[in-house]
Amino acid sequence: xxxxxxxxxxxxxxxxxxxxxxxxxxxxxxxxxxxxxxxxxxxxxxxxxxxxxxxxxxxxxxxxxxxxxxxxxxxxxxxxxxxxxxxxxxxxxxxxxxxxxxxxxxxxxxxxxxxxxxxxxxxxxxxxxxxxxxxxxxxxxxxxxxxxxxxxxxxxxxxxxxxxxxxxxxxxxxxxxxxxxxxxxxxxxxxxxxxxxxxxxxxxxxxxxxxxxxxxxxxxxxxxxxxxxxxxxxxxxxxxxxxxxxxxxxxxxxxxxxxxxxxxxxxxxxxxxxxxxxxxxxxxxxxxxxxxxxxxxxxxxxxxxxxxxxxxxxxxxxxxxxxxxxxxxxxxxxxxxxxxxxxxxxxxxxxxxxxxxxxxxxxxxxxxxxxxxxxxxxxxxxxxxxxxxxxxxxxxxxxxxxxxxxxxxxxxxxxxxxxxxxxx
Numbered sequence: 001x002x003x004x005x006x007x008x009x010x011x012x013x014x015x016x017x018x019x020x021x022x023x024x025x026x027x028x029x030x031x032x033x034x035x036x037x038x039x040x041x042x043x044x045x046x047x048x049x050x051x052x053x054x055x056x057x058x059x060x061x062x063x064x065x066x067x068x069x070x071x072x073x074x075x076x077x078x079x080x081x082x083x084x085x086x087x088x089x090x091x092x093x094x095x096x097x098x099x100x101x102x103x104x105x106x107x108x109x110x111x112x113x114x115x116x117x118x119x120x121x122x123x124x125x126x127x128x129x130x131x132x133x134x135x136x137x138x139x140x141x142x143x144x145x146x147x148x149x150x151x152x153x154x155x156x157x158x159x160x161x162x163x164x165x166x167x168x169x170x171x172x173x174x175x176x177x178x179x180x181x182x183x184x185x186x187x188x189x190x191x192x193x194x195x196x197x198x199x200x201x202x203x204x205x206x207x208x209x210x211x212x213x214x215x216x217x218x219x220x221x222x223x224x225x226x227x228x229x230x231x232x233x234x235x236x237x238x239x240x241x242x243x244x245x246x247x248x249x250x251x252x253x254x255x256x257x258x259x260x261x262x263x264x265x266x267x268x269x270x271x272x273x274x275x276x277x278x279x280x281x282x283x284x285x286x287x288x289x290x291x292x293x294x295x296x297x298x299x300x301x302x303x304x305x306x307x308x309x310x311x312x313x314x315x316x317x318x319x320x321x322x323x324x325x326x327x328x329x330x331x332x333x334x335x336x337x338x339x340x341x342x343x344x345x346x347x348x349x350x351x352x353x354x355x356x357x358x359x360x361x362x363x364x365x366x367x368x369x370x371x372x373x374x375x376x377x378x379x380x381x382x383x384x385x386x387x388x389x390x391x392x393x394x395x396x397x398x399x400x401x402x403x404x405x406x407x408x409x410x411x412x413x414x415x416x417x418x419x420x421x422x423x424x
Contacts, residue, residue: 002036009143012041016051018342025413033421042069053312069120109181115146139163150198166202209363211338229342230416239321244281248323255289256331263299320350330358332379337362348373
């Protein structure tokens, strides 16, 4: 008999963006390891990004439980056009926020702790308590953010004594956007207390990076396992590479990730080499902050910019494989060294070299070195970044620009799901 596991997640198809991918894929492969996943998610969520193309990936054999959720973002949309942007995680700079947006962030940070989905906790606990008892579920998994879902797990653990695994796709109080929520000292303390309560009560904790594991080990003695995101093995398909020497960023491009060092390198290379200027194209696929677009304009790169906008996940994969180089950027902060974007693993199997820019001692840098799939730079590495792009451009001109990846198999979705199954 297969072991039943109840997975509590906010993001589920047709949700788009990175938040949905992790558990969508785990659910896909868990049955191969004699584990029956049962998914619990909202019936009427206010997803900032929708991707209908992901719906066919959910097997008809998977039990999906849904209950209504009340979300303040729907009301906030009537007050401000920026509310949907903020709900995507793209929080504008403080000086660009109006009075209403500043008030929204204050309310969001101090009245909705840990987040704006906290109203789903009580009805979910009531519904799931009955379901868990009726169907004899002995293991539950909560996935955050939103971290309010961990509070569902906390109450179910306390009430029913089920085994509870808390999965952190991102850190909680050390995540970058926390600083923008205009938190009072009392609110900061409440976040910290809830975080520690979850970390010390859950039977097991899953994180996506070694740096997050080190951070949480300071707060709890419960076992912590690193299970990264991964990539799907896809059927080979004919892909025509871009004729231009294209550098593509796939996914949301937040204002704090604005890599001015890169724009300066590209500006200088275009000024120094007329062939490079003619051949180069900068491609942005996904939601892009206005400040990033303005910075690109500042460095006179508008004429080589292809701002594609948001596309489905399937279309994003095609763009990844078509481009010549792939760009990965993270905020230059000690707090972001633990962030490993899910798209990194899809980047790695696209056979395109990766240019990554981020903080010192990042987990991303370790993975790129381990797999030989790209080059990592800090925000002060102007000369090294410039030299690497020039080297890739010469390879492009010769027609032999590609990667020589090693050890990618450990990051396949099936293999990372095997690690999860062993933990269960």
